[in-house]
Amino acid sequence: MRVVVALGGNALMQRGAPMTAQNQRVNVAMACTALAPIALEHELVISHGNGPQVGLLALQAAAYDDASAYPFDVLGAQTEGMIGYIIEQELGNRLPFERSIATILTMTEVDPADPAFTDPTKFVGPVYSHDEAHHLAALRGWVVKPDGEHWRRVVPSPKPQRIFEQRTIEALVARGTVVICAGGGGIPTMYLPGTRTLVGVEAVIDKDRASAVFARDLRADTLVIATDADAVYTGWGTPQQRAISIAHPDALAKMDFAAGSMGPKVEAAIEFTLGTGNDAVIGSLADLPELLAGTAGSRVSMAAKGVAYHALPTAVVQDETAIIT
């Protein structure tokens, strides 16, 4: 079986903890303990987020001088190296001696005509006062928007079209190499309109959407989106909250999820399942064997009928519109 696992932010860094190299390593080590058994049994490709890491590198650069304040494509490339290295080393230490693992620098193509470029919405970096934010916007060419009572920089989050290194990744997977790629959704790049010149873009790409794109093109059997939550919930935070066990992509597409957090994961899972006919699963990395076995998390499947929910503690029950699968 060919499995793609997209690691969420908390698999790499505990929220709020200082982002030291050691803290990152401890968290990655836990993720790799979950991933290693999968690598023993299946073809495995690992992607990962990079939001907090890019934020930190941007702050470091700005603290030093303005000249070295690198654009997002270059910062993204740095984090692909850093995070990829730590995953490669920690996973290697949990696999049979010198199992082949490769971290592939990944560029993702975006469309210059993507509407995200005319209306950037993704908050990045620290909060500022109104005056600071507008000063920095003028100085560095940023777009800034209010975020609650503060102001922050916003950048576009265009839709990933494809991964340039797709065939390289596929060739390595086919020969038994565990591949780490598409960190941070891949480095955002585009062809300058009317040319064959590829350039970096000041943007961020959703890593789950990028993972769905390359998992589809890899014809993966399963896409696992590993996150903080043990499943996708309806009525999250209300007394009526229920964990989805399995859902048909069409049924899931009719439901609403938080735009900034679960929404893109659900969209990515739907896109993968509709594009391949294969299942996507959203859940906690700690449950990885169960996510693959279909006994934990939320599975998006063409074989599902409507939406079914987990009962507490473990059984699956039917809701008013769904059929147990």
Next chain:
Amino acid sequence: MRVVVALGGNALMQRGAPMTAQNQRVNVAMACTALAPIALEHELVISHGNGPQVGLLALQAAAYDDASAYPFDVLGAQTEGMIGYIIEQELGNRLPFERSIATILTMTEVDPADPAFTDPTKFVGPVYSHDEAHHLAALRGWVVKPDGEHWRRVVPSPKPQRIFEQRTIEALVARGTVVICAGGGGIPTMYLPGTRTLVGVEAVIDKDRASAVFARDLRADTLVIATDADAVYTGWGTPQQRAISIAHPDALAKMDFAAGSMGPKVEAAIEFTLGTGNDAVIGSLADLPELLAGTAGSRVSMAAKGVAYHALPTAVVQDETAIIT
């Protein structure tokens, strides 16, 4: 023909220029203009230095806070991502549309018993006063040494033993992919003595020596070490200076070159040629076609007899101990 080109620092950054992303890109673009014709004709693997980039990232991190002052292995991984990305993109823009190029994160094994660990000698980062240097040494566990009238941090520069991603690199080269790897000599790693646990090391690896190691293991036909100088000189800076045209590795090994600059390049070239029987060439990247054709630079070859020198302007003449080849 399978060619490995090791790019020196000046191929990536002009000395003294501010290390902005744009300056890096301009320099890499020039290097890629030289590399592109080689990629059209031959199997090509590119390695590169990272000294100034690691230095800058370390300063950025230190300017922000102490918690995020990452060790050299992590900083090296960041620069492999950053520099690899810029090379991959700029080279791709100079090759036929979407020629396969891959940047492979590279870890290099070093020996924990390497004598470099007991006597670190490689200066890294900025200069400090005696007091500053010793304060930082106590604070961060650095070893510091005098460098002229200033003090600087020193780290070990152990001998590279092998590249962990060797087989991945070879598989990709064999299928026609241009591979970028072993940036900064590869991330220094070692097995903790008596274990199979691989860890990062606070060290730097000479990128030319690392390139010689993986070029040997790749059975490259030619190793090109691209540098500032158009050739290896004897009597450099004296009225007697002469550019070596071709030399047998044994003859070259008897000569003295500057320990910090040309010495390691000459050693790397000798090691590659003795290890493979194939030629290594040291010279300017701008002369790349001529370096490969044998009409520029300094060639290290088992076929050479003694040492022969370039005459001005172009011919090769025999010195008192050498035979024209």
